[in-house]
Amino acid sequence: MDTAAGLQAVQPPPDPAASSLSAQPPVGYSHRLTPTPAGWARLARWCVWVEPAAASGAIAPAAAASLESRWQQAVNAALASWAEELVIVRVTDPAQAQVLVRRQRPPLRELGGRLRASHGRASLQVLEVQRAGRWRLEPRVEVLISPGQRQLAIQATALHELGHAFGLWGHSDDPADALAAVPGRQPVVALTARDRDTLRWLQAQPSRFGQPLPAPAAAPVPVQP
């Protein structure tokens, strides 16, 4: 059984401002990403837990089963897109996962004095987790994906929110990208070259995530921003 300590809740930046004074042109939209308080949240391998379909009893209406199946297919397709670029391992035990995908409409959120609804949300915690007897720094991301959309829209939402989960904490200014701040009219269900370039840039950054921590396991220290 894994244990976790040193919780720190972090919200993704809703609309990060671009700021790059470097003479080098930015890779993709990497200049629009924000690292977590503990640095760039990248891992060599991601364990992902997806909420399973509810046990189908005799009284479960066919319509509900069909809704669940549509959600599962959409999330699976989005995960398959990211698996073209990342090592993703599906796990059945949520405690083993760094990314947890739940079939749930995100609660309303106040933004600019107004309550705002959304179909997806990703929220990050930075944890110290004990795995195989060693304490390691890990991201843990809860991804809420509403089932109340057309299948392609669910897939686009899942592709976008999973991008945040896999460390892309920021948005692209191009509506064609999976991580677009403002999506275009057509659901984006495939990664663009800019999405891939930005993710590869992220994966090449130095990171403390996934590394064994020097502190003794008996006294985990909360992560400082």
Ligand SMILES: [Zn+2]
């Ligand atoms: Zn987003």
